[in-house]
Amino acid sequence: MKLELQKLKNEFLENLEKATDSNVLRDLELKYLSRKGELSQLLRRVKELSLETRREVGEMANIVKTELQERFDHMKNLIDGKETQGKKIDITLPGIKKPLGHFHPTTLVERELEDLFASLGFMVCDGPELESDYYNFTALNFPKNHPAREMQDTFFIDKKNAQGEYDLIMRTQTSPVQIRAMKQFGAPLRAIVPGQCFRSEATDARHEHSFYQLEGLMIDKNISFADLKGVLLAVLRKLYGPETQLRMRPKHYPFVEPGSNGECTCFLCKGKGCRVCKYSGWLEILGCGSIHPNVLRAGGIDPTEYTGFAFGFGLDRLVMLKYNIDDVRLFHSGDLRFLEQF
Amino acid sequence: MYLSINWLKDFVKIPEQVSPQEIASRLNQHTVEVEKTIIQDQQFAQVVIGKVLTVKKHPNADRLRVTTVDVGKEELTIVCGAPNVAEGQFVAVALVGATLPNGLVIKEAEIRGEKSYGMICAEDELGLGTNHEGIMVLDKRAKIGSGLADYLGMNDAIMEVDNKSLSNRPDLWGHYGLARELSVLFNVELNEYKPKEIKSEGQEKIKIEVQDEKACPRYMAVMIKNIKIAPSPQWLQDRLLALGSRPINNIVDITNYVMLESGQPLHAFDARKVDKIGVRLAKNGEKIITLDDKERILTHQDIVIVDSEGPIALAGVMGGKNSEVDDGTVSLIIESANFNSAAIRKTAQRLALRSESSIRFEKSLDPENCPLALRRAVELIKEIVPSAKVGGELIDIKHFSHHEHSISLSLAWLEKVIGAKIPAEKVMEILYRLGFKVNFTEVKKTKSWLGLFSSKEQPENFIVQVPSWRAKDINIPEDLAEEIARIYGYNNIDPRMPEITLDTLVINQDKRVERLVKDILVLEEALTETRNYVFISEEQIKKLGGNIKNYLQIANPIASNQNILRQELATNLLANIKNNQAQGNIALFEIGNIFLNQEGIFDKEGNDEEKLPYQEKRLALVFSSDNEEIDRVAKGSLENLFWRLSSSSVTYQENKNIPTWADNRESAGIYVNNQLMGIIAVVSKKTLEALGLKKKTIVMEINFSHLVDLVLKSETKYKPLPKYPALIRDLAFVLSSEIVYNDIKNDILKFDPLIKEVDLFDIYQGSSLEEGKKSLAFHVSYQANDHTLTSEEVDIVVQKLLKHLAEKYQAQIRNF
Incomplete structure (x- = not known):
């Protein structure tokens, strides 16, 4: 028994000397020192010895046990210390990459505008992208022979009506939703319509056949052209800073009268003139006007009782300006190298 | 359209100190969009008149010549390529540093080894015409060293107006109309446009018959005799040239001049070539050779001017070759008419023949302007060709009601x-x-x-x-x-904020849910949002195993690969995967519309009778990855999405609606509370190959309105915490791969009321199992509502369950 104890001690110490890391230590502890380890098993057999030898061996065993434990603890401290010494944290290391999702940039700008208009009490409306000639043109006061109704500007669906005419189109503007919203909600009405529109146009860095607009309208009693200016100016100042100015000049759209376009102070150069604003200090970003009485009528609203205004932003252009994007085709490219920047 | 400020000043007295820029700016703010203002003498700032002193052959190039040119201050060596350059000529020399109207910047150059200090210009290089045959040779009144602008009498400023901004203003298509606007903007008098009355000086009769009154509300004509065709006087040529119109001869130039001035297009026929005049709609297949020498085949929608032999002009668009004014013309019929705007537009468009005349007529001109323009033309002809006589009575056939509402x-x-x-x-x-x-x-x-x-x-x-x-x-x-x-x-007009009655905001639930979905997918599930075209190609459909027969198509697509409307978002999302393969593993989503060739719900004509084709908003997710278990990763994202949106859980069940690009066995319906929300499918090997996709790819496509309904209906209600603890026992068995998880899971769940939850935690198929077998392992949770379960109670249920599974599925129990 003493011999066995001696052997066990030597074996253990020999292994302990060789131990270089905490894994080996853990194995040694398990094999020799744990409750089921070899030393414990040996100690359990002490009971079987005669009373005399039992005391002697017992004492010795305890000494060995204490010694082994001390030697073990010492070695453990040594190794642990060494390990922490060697494993000093480099606090400048980067984090481990976690997968990250990305919003489409148009979504980000759309939300910004939706929230801004919501704060002014404008609801968000939407409508079908495949529209009828009626909602896209007739109801919006386009005369029968207006050039926009022709094949060179509008995508027609290859499906003729009973009269043998193409009367289904991809909407060329978000404005048909004006009529749908008037019919659904009546007056008074405050709404914006973000959405995709389509025009038969060859694509290049600045032109896209599928593009986004953000349309808005307000109908109430006593709404005037001056109110239109007030709301637009408030929105532009919120978006581009309190110094922003609005400049308007006449522009004809069949669904507004008076009709206007709108330019705001170039927010990149603060009106000083830069490449983006073609050194004019102004950015042309919207079309607007007072809603034509025929349009109100088509929406089921009495133009003698209510008046209103409507405006439309080129959403793509706002996104391009905001993020300095130089090619409109990127929006529909599905290119992750683009999308992952937002 | 181009506008000459000098010409405008014929009609309004704008104060001298007002700059062209100020005039343009006023027009911009109040009337039309002026795109550009060209100050003529600035345009030729560095272009001077020179005299060619010597011309030698270029030593290294047959077609080039080396010249010396006297430009007043100095003599320059200039290499010139024009064949007509000769000693003694007066020429226009662009000096080093000049920028020509076409954007060319003149620099010192070495051309085949010979230095050149400037350029001798051709007409087209100066924007003065289209001639590029040789350099422009000036006449002797040229003064060496003086500016070309002086020589040309160019002291004008030309404004370029965006034609689109004039589209609703037929009255602004001539200088007089814009002069009227300027008279308002500068608050100055407008001279009356009052050409001399036409007095007949002969007995000639022209027989004119207007057969289609709608096509031609007014037709005026007059015969002019004793004409001599010659070049126009310089002042007239200069005005035309300044506006980019090429002088031809006195008569044609006068008709063009009057059009640019009054906005009313005129046409001159050679009276010898025309025996009478009729205005009618063309017959289908009728032909005419127009002034540009092209044969035009007509339809019954075109308006033609005819004589007894057939068409002599394409009304309002272009004259006919057979009645053209030529060098031998001695008498004319001048037409000043009004034609139906829609018909002119259609003809011009169908024949791709947009002339200065047609772009005006298609705006719907004022028939009251016809006599003024005709009087002005006759006035100018008599001024420029003094021998000219009015051959007969002025003819005026009117089919419009004169009213000023x-x-x-x-x-x-x-x-x-x-x-x-x-x-x-x-x-x-x-x-x-x-x-x-x-x-x-x-x-x-x-x-x-x-x-x-x-x-x-x-x-x-x-x-x-x-x-x-x-x-x-x-x-x-x-x-x-x-x-x-x-x-x-x-x-x-001072801006003001509207004064209105306060009200609550109506929430668009569709948009609200869209925002939630995007937030969850982007922020929690790390997907990337994409927006694709709604257009797809036949090739894409074919590669996905579909048939274009039932697709809605675009009648006039912009490109042959974008001519069909998508019926699922998957089509373009799979193209996204293909295009982004180099980026590694991909997880994308899109919210967008699909279009079916069947009746939908949106009203079409404003009367709630007919409907637009069916359009459905969808949410689609696509994952592509090296991970063999990407389908389950994808489902994890989907399940999280549904839990976040509605605290509900998702099941996948067999569904007949299998995409053409998936295998039967690898496609299922996505269900929440037994409602079909959409489909999930793994892209089949065959389709992956057809598309050139390299990684395992899975698509989920969900009907967005179902999602919105689910969100609106869902109510999260608190459940009291359990009074008695649950016991969890693990259960693992091997069974045929044919048996699907759903069946087993539901069977276990229903087996005993004590079983509350069944949660799959391991699935294994592989070498250590018999072929056609799989191993499933579940945590099964047991719980009673009225007491703490004992181990023994649970053991009894477990034993029964094992027996049941062994009998029903031949499941072999694996021991832990």
Whole structure:
């Protein structure tokens, strides 16, 4: 028994000397020192010895046990210390990459505008992208022979009506939703319509056949052209800073009268003139006007009782300006190298 | 359209100190969009007149010559490629540093080893014509060293107006119309456009018959005799050239001149070649050779001018070759007519023949302008060709009702819609200068309405009579409001915020849920949002195993690969995967519409009878990855999405609607509370190959309105915490791969009321199992509502369950 104890001690110490890391230590502890380890098993057999030898061996065993434990603890401290010494944290290391999702940039700008208009009490409306000639043109006061109704500007669906005419189109503007919203909600009405529109146009860095607009309208009693200016100016100042100015000049759209376009102070150069604003200090970003009485009528609203205004932003252009994007085709490219920047 | 400021000043006296830029700016703010203002003498700032002193052959190039040119201050060596350069010529020399109208910047150059200090210019390089045959040779009045602009008499400024901004203003397609606007903007008198009356000086008769009155509301013509065709005088040529119109001969130039001045296109026929004149619709297949030497095949929608033999002009678009004025022409018939705008537009478009004439007629011109233009043409002809005589009576065939309608305008209403108080006097002044006649009804006339009103005498209502040239675009009080507001100045109207009754905001649930979905997918599930075209190609459909037969198509697509409307978002999302393969593993989503060739729910005609084709908003997710278990990763994202949106859980069940690009066994319906929400499918090997996709790819496509309904219906209710603890036992068994998880899971769940939850935690198929077998391992949770379960109680259920599974599925229990 003493011999066995001696052997066990030597074996253990020999292994302990060789131990270089905490894994080996853990194995040694398990094999020799744990409750089921070899030393414990040996100690359990002490009971079987005669009373005399039992005391002697017992004492010795305890000494060995204490010694082994001390030697073990010492070695453990040594190794642990060494390990922490060697494993000093480099606090400048980067984090481990976690997968990250990305919003489409148009979504980000759309939300910004939706929230801004919501704060002014404008609801968000939407409508079908495949529209009828009626909602896209007739109801919006386009005369029968207006050039926009022709094949060179509008995508027609290859499906003729009973009269043998193409009367289904991809909407060329978000404005048909004006009529749908008037019919659904009546007056008074405050709404914006973000959405995709389509025009038969060859694509290049600045032109896209599928593009986004953000349309808005307000109908109430006593709404005037001056109110239109007030709301637009408030929105532009919120978006581009309190110094922003609005400049308007006449522009004809069949669904507004008076009709206007709108330019705001170039927010990149603060009106000083830069490449983006073609050194004019102004950015042309919207079309607007007072809603034509025929349009109100088509929406089921009495133009003698209510008046209103409507405006439309080129959403793509706002996104391009905001993020300095130089090619409109990127929006529909599905290119992750683009999308992952937002 | 180009406008000459000198020409405009023929009609309005704009003060000398007003710069061309100021004129352009006023027009921009109040009337039309001026895109560019070209100051002529600045345009030729570094172009001077030189005299060619010597011409030698270039030593290294046969076609080039080395010249020396005297430009006054110095003698320059210039290499020239023109064949017509010769000693003694006066030429236009662009000096080093000049920028030509076409953008060319002149620099010192070495051409095949010879230095060149400038350029001798051709017409086209100076923007003075199209001639590039040789350099422009000037006449002897040229003064060496002086500016080319001086020589050309170019002291004008030319404004380029965006034609689109004129599209609703037929009256602005000539200088006189814009002069009228300037008279308002600068508050100066407008000279009356009053050419001399035409007096007949002969007995010639022209037989004219207008067969289609709708096609031609007015046809005026007059015969002119004793004409001599010659080049136009220089002043006329200069005016045309300045506006980019090429001089041809005196008669053609005069018709063009009058058009640019009055806005009314004219046409001159050689009277020898025409025996009578008829105006009618063409017969289908009828032919005419137009002035550009092209044969045009006509349809019954085109309007033609005919004589007894057939068409002699394509009305309002272009003259015919067979009646053209030529060098031998001695007598003319000059036409000043009004044609149906829609017909002209259609013809011009079908034949791709947009002429200066057609772009005007298609705007719907004022028939009252016909006589003025004709009188002006005759006046000019008699001035330029003094021998000319009016051959007979002026012919005027009218089929339009002369009316100048009136609009009642209330000042109170005007203030209400504009939101600014514009004084009555200002309103009247604006309208008067624009050519409207204004009377007022509510107040007694004072001595002169242009005089001052006292505040008590402010008129309340006006009767505004619309002049003929505005009859088309001014019809209602709102149109007058625009006239007043734009001249007053949109920028002079003070902005104000609307005063309205406060109300709560109506929430668009669709948009709200869209926002939630995007937030969850992007922020929690790390997907990337994409927006694709709604257009796809036949090739894409074919590669996905589909048939284009039932797809809605675009009648006039922009490109042959974008001619079909998508029926699933997957089509373009799979293209996204292909295009991004180099980026590694991909997880994308899109929210967008699909289109089916069947009746939908949106109203079509405003009367709730017909409907638009079916359109459905969808959410689609696509994952592509090296991870063999990507389908389950994808499902994890989907399940999280549904839990977040509605605290509900998702099941996948067999569904008949299998995409053409997936295998039967690898496609399922996505269900929540037994409602089908969409489909999930792994892209089949065959399709991956057809598309060139390299990684395992899975698509989920969900009907968005179902999602919105689910969110609206869902209610999260708190469940009391369990009073008694649950016991969890693990259960693992091997069974046939044919048996699906859903069946087993539901079977276990229903087996005993004590079983509350069944949660799959391991699935294994592989070498250590028999072929066709799989191993499933579940945590099964047991719980009673009324007491703490004992181990023994659970053991009994477990034993029964094992027996049941062994019997029903031949499941072999694996021991732990």
